[in-house]
Amino acid sequence: MSADTAYMASIWQQALVHMKKAFIKPLFETWIKSTIPLSINDNVIEIGTPKQFVKEWLESRYVPVIKAALKAAANKDFEIIFINMDIEMEGTEEAPLPEPEDDIEVTDNPDTANSPPAKDKPTLTQQAVHQDTGTDINNIDFLKYLDDIGDIPEAAAALSSAATLPSPAPKNNTLPEKRPAKTQPPSITPADDCILNPKYVFSTFVIGNSNRLAHAASLAVSEAPAQVYNPFFIYGGVGLGKTHLMHAIGHRIKENNPNMKVVYISSEKFTNELINSIISGNPESFRQRYRNIDVLLVDDIQFLSKKEHTQEEFFHTFNTLHEANKQIIISSDRPPREIQTLEDRLRSRFEWGLITDIQAPDLETRIAVLRKKAMLENLNVPNEVFVYIASRIENNIRELEGAFIRVIAYASLNNQPIDIDLATEALKDIFPNGRPKQITTDLIQEIVAAHFKIKLEDLSAKKRTRNVAYPRQIAMYLCRELTETSLPKIGEIFGGRDHTTVIHAHDKISRERNMDAKLNNTIKELIKRIES
Numbered sequence: 001m002s003a004d005t006a007y008m009a010s011i012w013q014q015a016l017v018h019m020k021k022a023f024i025k026p027l028f029e030t031w032i033k034s035t036i037p038l039s040i041n042d043n044v045i046e047i048g049t050p051k052q053f054v055k056e057w058l059e060s061r062y063v064p065v066i067k068a069a070l071k072a073a074a075n076k077d078f079e080i081i082f083i084n085m086d087i088e089m090e091g092t093e094e095a096p097l098p099e100p101e102d103d104i105e106v107t108d109n110p111d112t113a114n115s116p117p118a119k120d121k122p123t124l125t126q127q128a129v130h131q132d133t134g135t136d137i138n139n140i141d142f143l144k145y146l147d148d149i150g151d152i153p154e155a156a157a158a159l160s161s162a163a164t165l166p167s168p169a170p171k172n173n174t175l176p177e178k179r180p181a182k183t184q185p186p187s188i189t190p191a192d193d194c195i196l197n198p199k200y201v202f203s204t205f206v207i208g209n210s211n212r213l214a215h216a217a218s219l220a221v222s223e224a225p226a227q228v229y230n231p232f233f234i235y236g237g238v239g240l241g242k243t244h245l246m247h248a249i250g251h252r253i254k255e256n257n258p259n260m261k262v263v264y265i266s267s268e269k270f271t272n273e274l275i276n277s278i279i280s281g282n283p284e285s286f287r288q289r290y291r292n293i294d295v296l297l298v299d300d301i302q303f304l305s306k307k308e309h310t311q312e313e314f315f316h317t318f319n320t321l322h323e324a325n326k327q328i329i330i331s332s333d334r335p336p337r338e339i340q341t342l343e344d345r346l347r348s349r350f351e352w353g354l355i356t357d358i359q360a361p362d363l364e365t366r367i368a369v370l371r372k373k374a375m376l377e378n379l380n381v382p383n384e385v386f387v388y389i390a391s392r393i394e395n396n397i398r399e400l401e402g403a404f405i406r407v408i409a410y411a412s413l414n415n416q417p418i419d420i421d422l423a424t425e426a427l428k429d430i431f432p433n434g435r436p437k438q439i440t441t442d443l444i445q446e447i448v449a450a451h452f453k454i455k456l457e458d459l460s461a462k463k464r465t466r467n468v469a470y471p472r473q474i475a476m477y478l479c480r481e482l483t484e485t486s487l488p489k490i491g492e493i494f495g496g497r498d499h500t501t502v503i504h505a506h507d508k509i510s511r512e513r514n515m516d517a518k519l520n521n522t523i524k525e526l527i528k529r530i531e532s
């Protein structure tokens, strides 16, 4: 083994130990464990992945965590290049990982980690007070944040690290000693830069009725930061695109104003960094960092509820930035008034600007999201596969993408093209009802004719009266959306009409759906019946 190879292997082994702590177990097993370090050169490390989709998944989601783990392992910043090795995943032999160091608490179970302290369980403050930690727990700054971090695994790990420093502590030491870099959890290393996911840009965001307003407002904010809506508050359910939009705003602002300092942070990380700055005895550096920027994007602000002291710090950051006319963008899973235990003064600040929501996407938007994903991945996927997945996952685009990725992975591992049979097989554990009902143009015509109380033959007749022409256009639209039938074939089925007539019908109904809630509901109802 050359010196370089040995160095690389050792760094990667240490980085894996950090990542094992930072990731929940299934994620670590699925995405990280199968990677191999290939080469190391100055600050560039090449990591081999067994499959293309693993490479893309790591690139799009986990670069910051892997970089932080490498930094914790080698004490320097690395650029990572992933290389798809296209190798069998099963039976990949791995060197056993060293066990996590004893003195760091590892939280593998996110459910346990995120649950609020049980009634009779001592809070972190109480635990700390009762522990012979060797740290000066009378330090008021440190103590007042302890309960704030109770549900943040990384911060809890940092606390645990700090709290197990060898005793006795020097008498006049008012702050816990800083741990050596090697053993600090990677995820609480303060981010120096704004880390934005390159895939979360406006061009990859699919616009539908559910997110049109949020998208338009996001565009407006990014084109004129601090001039239109400040603060800008986006809320909506899990996995509906809030983070995507926030990153897209960040990217656009950076593109238009390369000198602007844009910081994106989750509220959990905000809390982490605050705690970390206190642990390391430098809270002022934290304040400076967050009060010297042009755009602050804070994701998932609902996690600040119950964290009184972090809220207070955030309140001051908010005021300083707002007074200096800097843009603040906040996301949450619910509107400000529904975030329990959010201080009133903070809630009222959030209500100063624009509050906009993202709703669950309709079927067409869900199909469009999958279609766009397939296009971006250069994949040829039949429409019925999109319809199959999209009609079964209604409320969460992350889950929708997850199901689709499972199909892609299954096809890639078995070296087969994606079709409805493969998708059914790949998703049989998720959708136990098996193969979808076959949606045909005949079925669509029958259901549309019955709904509008016209004769089936009228749909293909020459008649152009509105009571027939309108249902015909709707039926054409549905055939285009829900089946694989080509435009000329749809034209033929509807009385030998030209394919341009089908295009016109489709465009017209798509447009009108966006403006006419009644029509939109009718179409949703028809789709439900077609699919049931």
Ligand SMILES: Nc1ncnc2c1ncn2[C@@H]1O[C@H](COP(=O)(O)OP(=O)(O)OP(=O)(O)O)[C@@H](O)[C@H]1O
Pocket: 200, 204, 205, 206, 207, 211, 236, 237, 238, 239, 240, 241, 242, 243, 244, 245, 300, 333, 369, 397, 398, 401
């Ligand atoms: N309209 C959309 N167009 C394309 N992709 C989307 C859209 N909405 C969401 N996604 C994708 O769905 C996934 C989840 O989105 P995102 O992380 O932004 O959700 P979120 O609302 O922030 O969720 P959470 O509440 O869990 O933080 C991402 O991969 C994102 O790119």
